[in-house]
Amino acid sequence: MSLADDAKLLLIPSAYKSGKVYSVYPINGDGDFSYSRSGDATRINTGGLIEELSANIPRIDHTGGGCPSLLLESQRTNLVLFSEEFSGTNWGTLNTSITSNSVISPNGTMSGNTLERTSTSASYRSHNISKSASAITHTTSVFIKKGSDDYFAIRAQGSYPSRVDIRFRFDTEEIYYAQSVSNFTLIDYGVENHTNGWFRIYYTYTTDTHTNLAIIFSPRATDGNIDSSDTSSTAFAYVWGAQTEIGAYISSYIKTEATIITRFKDECFNGGDGNSLNVSEGTFFVDLKPYNGGNETRISLNNGTDSQKIVFMFQSNGTQIKVYSSGGVSNFLNLTFNQINKIAVTFKANEYKFFINGALIGSNTNASVPIGMDRLNFSNTTNTANHFEGKIYDTRVYNKVLTETEAIKLTQV
Numbered sequence: 001m002s003l004a005d006d007a008k009l010l011l012i013p014s015a016y017k018s019g020k021v022y023s024v025y026p027i028n029g030d031g032d033f034s035y036s037r038s039g040d041a042t043r044i045n046t047g048g049l050i051e052e053l054s055a056n057i058p059r060i061d062h063t064g065g066g067c068p069s070l071l072l073e074s075q076r077t078n079l080v081l082f083s084e085e086f087s088g089t090n091w092g093t094l095n096t097s098i099t100s101n102s103v104i105s106p107n108g109t110m111s112g113n114t115l116e117r118t119s120t121s122a123s124y125r126s127h128n129i130s131k132s133a134s135a136i137t138h139t140t141s142v143f144i145k146k147g148s149d150d151y152f153a154i155r156a157q158g159s160y161p162s163r164v165d166i167r168f169r170f171d172t173e174e175i176y177y178a179q180s181v182s183n184f185t186l187i188d189y190g191v192e193n194h195t196n197g198w199f200r201i202y203y204t205y206t207t208d209t210h211t212n213l214a215i216i217f218s219p220r221a222t223d224g225n226i227d228s229s230d231t232s233s234t235a236f237a238y239v240w241g242a243q244t245e246i247g248a249y250i251s252s253y254i255k256t257e258a259t260i261i262t263r264f265k266d267e268c269f270n271g272g273d274g275n276s277l278n279v280s281e282g283t284f285f286v287d288l289k290p291y292n293g294g295n296e297t298r299i300s301l302n303n304g305t306d307s308q309k310i311v312f313m314f315q316s317n318g319t320q321i322k323v324y325s326s327g328g329v330s331n332f333l334n335l336t337f338n339q340i341n342k343i344a345v346t347f348k349a350n351e352y353k354f355f356i357n358g359a360l361i362g363s364n365t366n367a368s369v370p371i372g373m374d375r376l377n378f379s380n381t382t383n384t385a386n387h388f389e390g391k392i393y394d395t396r397v398y399n400k401v402l403t404e405t406e407a408i409k410l411t412q413v
Contacts, residue, residue: 003410008276009376009397013070016058021070021268026276033271033376038264042252043071048195050107050241050253059252059266061391063192069391071252072266072378074293076245078254079129080215083242086113088258092126095119096218105240106143106198106253114147115219116236122227124153124218129244133209137187137294139250140215141202143194145238146170151220152237154201156244158184158210165225166203170237175201177223183208187248188338200241202250215244248318249291249338249389269383272397274374277301279399281348281369284310285410287394292318292337297388301373301397302381308370309381312343314388323354328367340393342411346401353404358412360404 004010004024009031015022016035023031035058043059045051053059061071082088084105087098095118103112117123144152150171157163162184167177173191180186189203207213217239221232241253254263286299296316302309306326313322314337321335323345329352335341344355347369354362376397378388402410 003402003406004396006398006400007396008279008399009272009395011271011392011395013058013060013068013392016060019056021058023271030273031271031276033268036267039262041263041266042254047108052255058268067393069289069393070268071391072268072388073251073263074247074295074387074389075262075265076247076251076254077260077262078256079244079246079260080127080242081256081258081260083254083256084111084240086115086125086239086242090127092128093124094126095121095123096125098125103145103238104196106194106196112145112238112240114236115217115239117219117230117233120229120231120233122229124216124226126214126216127242129213129215131207131211131213133211135183135206135209136246137204137206137248138213138244139202139204139247140244141200141250142217142239142243143198143200143241144168145196145198147219147236147238149219149221149232149235149237151223153218153220153224153226154203155214155216155226156184156203156205156207157214157216158208158212162208162210164203164205166201167223167225168199168201173199178203180205198240204248204250213244215242217242248294265387267379267383267387269375269377269379271376272374274372277373277376277397278371279369279373279397281399281401283344283346283396283398283400283402283407285342285344285394285396285398286312286392287340287342289340289391290314290335290337291389293389294318295389296386298377298380298386299388299395300377300379300381301370301375302377303370303372303374304381306381308372310345310347310370310373323352325352325367326370329364331362331364333361340413342413344402344407344411346407348401353407355407355411358408360408
């Protein structure tokens with residue numbers, strides 16, 4: 001028998017319907033979770049394509065193939081208009097042309113665009129976003145695919161020279177240059193591989209206090225920044241799905257047309273019942289990717305109040321998890337966000353042990369076990385705040401204390 005078979009509550013995201021995420025155990029449905037989200041949102045489906053789901057449909061995400069995850073995100077707004085067209089009234093151009101609907105896009109439709117230089121001088125397509133006169137953290141992303149040449153330059157710019165410059169090379173599939181200048185601060189950047197040769201380039205940065213943010217894209221035949229000349233006046237690449245959002249991590253794609261569009265937050269809560277969760281000793285395990293969004297988020301076993309609970313708190317600093325029990329545990333543990341982590345706490349009277357990624361990293365020998373726990377929330381105990389942001393691959397509650405050997409094996413990445 002595997003460790004999964006021993007779990008009283010087991011969620012490996014796969015089956016769902018509107019407003020519901022089904023657990024594996026218990027098999028009678030008492031472990032199923034409620035789910036809500038106002039409005040549409042996207043996921044990556046089993047074919048690797050971006051797919052839009054209607055309100056209250058859980059997002060079982062298949063990014064990268066392999067085991068799917070339950071995608072839970074905060075509310076975000078795409079500030080870029082005509083995100084798939086690159087030719088609306090809010091888009092500006094210098095020495096470039098755009099050919100719409102010229103290639104199959106990451107959502108499987110013929111909606112991708114060809115962005116081509118028409119001069120060897122500085123050439124780009126740009127989009128202006130109005131903002132408040134303060135420094136704000138944004139994340140910008142765009143889907144690009146190789147056309148005629150090897151390089152692609154991207155910029156976010158405030159009051160020049162304040163900016164972030166990103167350069168991508170298709171042949172090596174890497175961002176090989178990323179730099180902030182003057183009053184911009186680059187926080188993070190990366191590449192996601194998608195289907196049919198598409199890449200999603202993203203970068204997170206803090207702006208200057210200028211009231212305009214310009215997002216700029218340029219295909220290139222040679223290495224160089226947005227402003228420099230190029231050897232080719234016909235270099236082109238394919239582009240689709242531009243997005244700029246206020247927030248410290250890249251979120252799922254949000255399509256816009258003539259107005260900005262907001263995707264509302266995901267909520268998943270009330271999994272389990274008193275038979276599976278009201279235990280005098282046990283093990284609480286999660287396999288997940290927590291996003292560093294600058295918010296404290298939680299996953300909680302509880303009785304619907306703060307008086308009886310065991311909680312994983314993902315701290316707003318993005319470097320720690322706090323394991324908290326109303327029985328007398330309050331331990332801070334180091335954690336790397338934005339990557340897969342496997343976390344477990346074993347508990348019984350006067351013996352709590354904490355495991356992260358295959359290692360015993362802490363303990364508490366002076367605490368009791370909460371009583372009457374009857375639900376698991378990916379949020380606080382009342383599902384009113386601290387909603388988890390990230391991806392959930394596996395969640396389990398056992399009514400037995402796993403041995404150190406078992407807990408280490410379970411949490412190995």
